[in-house]
Amino acid sequence: xxxxxxxRKEKNHKKxxxxxxxxxFGEGITPSDRNNLPxxxxxxxxxxxxxxxVTLSGGNIVTFKNISSGTYLSGIYVDKVHSTGTTVSDIxxxx
Numbered sequence: 001x002x003x004x005x006x007x008r009k010e011k012n013h014k015k016x017x018x019x020x021x022x023x024x025f026g027e028g029i030t031p032s033d034r035n036n037l038p039x040x041x042x043x044x045x046x047x048x049x050x051x052x053x054v055t056l057s058g059g060n061i062v063t064f065k066n067i068s069s070g071t072y073l074s075g076i077y078v079d080k081v082h083s084t085g086t087t088v089s090d091i092x093x094x095x
Contacts, residue, residue, distance in 0.1 A: 026094040031083040039095045042078050046071045047090025055080035 026045075029037060041057050049069040055061050057077040063085050064073070081091060 023094050026092050029081060029091050029093045031081040031086045031091070033083050036080045037078065037093050039093070040079050042093040042095050043076060044073045044078055044081070045092040045094060046073065046088045047092070048088060050087030050089070051085065052088045052091075053082040053085030054078045055082070 023043075027038070036055070044052070044054075046052065046067050047069065049067050049071065051063055051065045052067055053061065053063040054076075055078065057079050061082070067073075067088055078093070081093075
């Protein structure tokens, strides 16, 4: 039987800076200015292109502009996708 979301979050929190993202699971996400992603240290797949404003796992807030549809943001670890400043859609967080 798999881990619960809380168990995965605790596991990822403990390993956030000691492992690379393995792509063990993923989920569609909705950008939010208030809430972090359900899991930390996510990489993102962008289905429909545009701009994306994120909080990186290290705490910096950055905006990536003109991201093409079908882009996998490999090597960029994200804790939050902001709704303000984000125009991309069909976002999948991969953990």
